[in-house]
Amino acid sequence: MESLFVLRGRLQELYARNSKIIDKAIQFVLALVTFYLINHNIGFMKMAASPAATVALAVICTFLPMVMTVIAATVLILAHTFSVSLATFAVTAIVFLVMYIFYFRLTPKMTLIVLLTPIAFAFKIPYVIPVAFGLVSAPVSLVAVACGTAVFYMLKYVKSTAAVIEGSGAKGLMTQISAYAKQVFQSKEMWIVIVAFIICFFVVYTLRRQSMDHAWKIAVVAGAVVDVVVIAAGDIALGVHTSYGILIVGSIAAVIIGLVLEFFFFSVDYARSESLQYEDDEYYYFVKAIPKISVATPEKTVKRINERQETEIIDTEEVRRKARRGGTVSKKAPSGKEASRKAPAASGKKPAPRKGPSAKGRVIGNTEQILLTQSMKKDLNLDKE
Numbered sequence: 001m002e003s004l005f006v007l008r009g010r011l012q013e014l015y016a017r018n019s020k021i022i023d024k025a026i027q028f029v030l031a032l033v034t035f036y037l038i039n040h041n042i043g044f045m046k047m048a049a050s051p052a053a054t055v056a057l058a059v060i061c062t063f064l065p066m067v068m069t070v071i072a073a074t075v076l077i078l079a080h081t082f083s084v085s086l087a088t089f090a091v092t093a094i095v096f097l098v099m100y101i102f103y104f105r106l107t108p109k110m111t112l113i114v115l116l117t118p119i120a121f122a123f124k125i126p127y128v129i130p131v132a133f134g135l136v137s138a139p140v141s142l143v144a145v146a147c148g149t150a151v152f153y154m155l156k157y158v159k160s161t162a163a164v165i166e167g168s169g170a171k172g173l174m175t176q177i178s179a180y181a182k183q184v185f186q187s188k189e190m191w192i193v194i195v196a197f198i199i200c201f202f203v204v205y206t207l208r209r210q211s212m213d214h215a216w217k218i219a220v221v222a223g224a225v226v227d228v229v230v231i232a233a234g235d236i237a238l239g240v241h242t243s244y245g246i247l248i249v250g251s252i253a254a255v256i257i258g259l260v261l262e263f264f265f266f267s268v269d270y271a272r273s274e275s276l277q278y279e280d281d282e283y284y285y286f287v288k289a290i291p292k293i294s295v296a297t298p299e300k301t302v303k304r305i306n307e308r309q310e311t312e313i314i315d316t317e318e319v320r321r322k323a324r325r326g327g328t329v330s331k332k333a334p335s336g337k338e339a340s341r342k343a344p345a346a347s348g349k350k351p352a353p354r355k356g357p358s359a360k361g362r363v364i365g366n367t368e369q370i371l372l373t374q375s376m377k378k379d380l381n382l383d384k385e
Helices: 002-017 018-041 051-062 067-084 086-106 111-122 128-136 139-168 175-183 187-207 215-238 242-267 315-322 338-349 357-378
Strands: 274-279 284-289
Touching: 002 018, 002 139, 002 242, 018 051, 018 067, 018 111, 018 139, 051 067, 067 111, 067 139, 086 139, 086 175, 111 128, 111 139, 128 139, 128 187, 128 338, 139 175, 139 187, 187 215, 215 242, 284 315
Parallel strands: none
Antiparallel strands: 274 284
16 A cells, blocks of 8 residues: 555656646647547538547647637537538527536636536546546536536437438428427436436535545445436436446446545545644634645665776785795786886896886885785784794
8 A cells, every 4th residue: 555655646746847748738638539529429510520620629729728628619519510500500509608608607717627527428437527526626616517418418419310400401490499409408318417416416525524534435435326326216207218337337437536536635544533622712623633644755776886896816825935935925917017027137138228117116116015015924824934
């Protein structure tokens, strides 16, 4: 478990060092996935649905505020619905206008929720949204969740009825508008999901604010169970068919995501919790203090050895023999200069004059050699012999 906390600390340090780059990368991925899902589901305008246009639009939105991604997605949806029919375009524009009135009025900074909600529906895990944002957000975020849910079901209806609407042509415009608006606003499945999300959100939000131990874990599990119960009860009461396999898998995914969020945002040690009581002139205070779990990230130290140390090998037997003869200690193999210096003396020829060290240097060298000989005799116990 400690290794997980070390990993969390390193990830937090990595994000702190590169927060701008990571934020822009996340923004690009969100924009790309959003535009791809729109073009894949209702890509009636071929020019706007091309891969090049999708990538180019995502790149442009990456360097703009995230709210511009929502506006660009709205314009893209309206362009595709206009290619289907004028009635579809008119109703979609009215729905977006109503949503924008509430959105910009109440939750202008919650663009991430608006984008993630339809994406979660597309990946068959929409039940993650109320659990996740019930843990880390405020109740006002339900406006953004409801807007994202309505957009998904509206696009779903446009995709399923596009062929019928295109075949009817411009005749019966008011009839088309009435039928489309009725289908969008009277969708039983959409309202069941919205009500389930609202109830789940408040259950998670209320429980995770309690002072009981493991409040976040209890809130996550309770929210997932409430989602399943409310949607199943609504399906039975209103006769709407929902895939229970997707419902169960989505609820399990919601629990996993909730536990991951707890690990990163609310990791505490309940074993060391304390209950405190104090007062001032007007109030008594009862406080439960729970310490956070923090593990110091180990730092790696690297030692570099730049110099290679060489060991000089001395033949002890040769030292003994020369010490007995009263000679001096030399290395096992004389160097090339010393051999060339001795060669002329052995042949009896007078060596050629050469530049050598001064008399002072020769005296110092002989002194060092005598001291080395005496120290070696003492170390090898030859002085007694």
